[in-house]
Amino acid sequence: KNQVEQSPQSLIILEGKNCTLQCNYTVSPFSNLRWYKQDTGRGPVSLTIMTFSENTKSNGRYTATLDADTKQSSLHITASQLSDSASYICVVSKGGSYIPTFGRGTSLIVHP
């Protein structure tokens, strides 16, 4: 069964600190992996999209990594800000499929 598991489920950090969120998947054959940010009360917004051949992609203070061999991805947030408080969702797509598999998300709270 195609699955996407995220850890931790929730995380609390102080403003200015760094953090790393994890995503493990069993989706096969792999096509691409996306990280979404979902603010409270809003729809998810794409942060990065990575294909099989990419192992790092950055979007400002967000850096995603992908290890297609171990089927793991991480999202690293540098110098966190209060506005980073949100749910971060890992989404993996199969080759040729337009229906992606969603993780449950990691809830991040950044305290001042």
Added chain:
Amino acid sequence: NAGVTQTPKFRILKIGQSMTLQCTQDMNHNYMYWYRQDPGMGLKLIYYSVGAGITDKGEVPNGYNVSRSTTEDFPLRLELAAPSQTSVYFCASSYRHLLLGPGAYEQYFGPGTRLTVT
């Protein structure tokens, strides 16, 4: 370019009532989706459409119906509302990222409709 819009933003229904959640996209995307998101859970696919006139069931279709008469609109119908349908509903549309290979469909989400059934 408004992207994906959903109405209403909030709604309270009584058990047994019916309603339609509206979804419109102005990006000329062929693919559209309806998801529900329960607290602490991931998004679950209710229905999807690959183009006007074509719809198919997702993971949790029971209690819902959809139609796709135009490329832009993809309404979701609840016929006999039940408390189990209390959730936040998201509509999304997508296009194929041609440069990223097969399966690279970039999804854009609407702001969601928060539905409570009591």
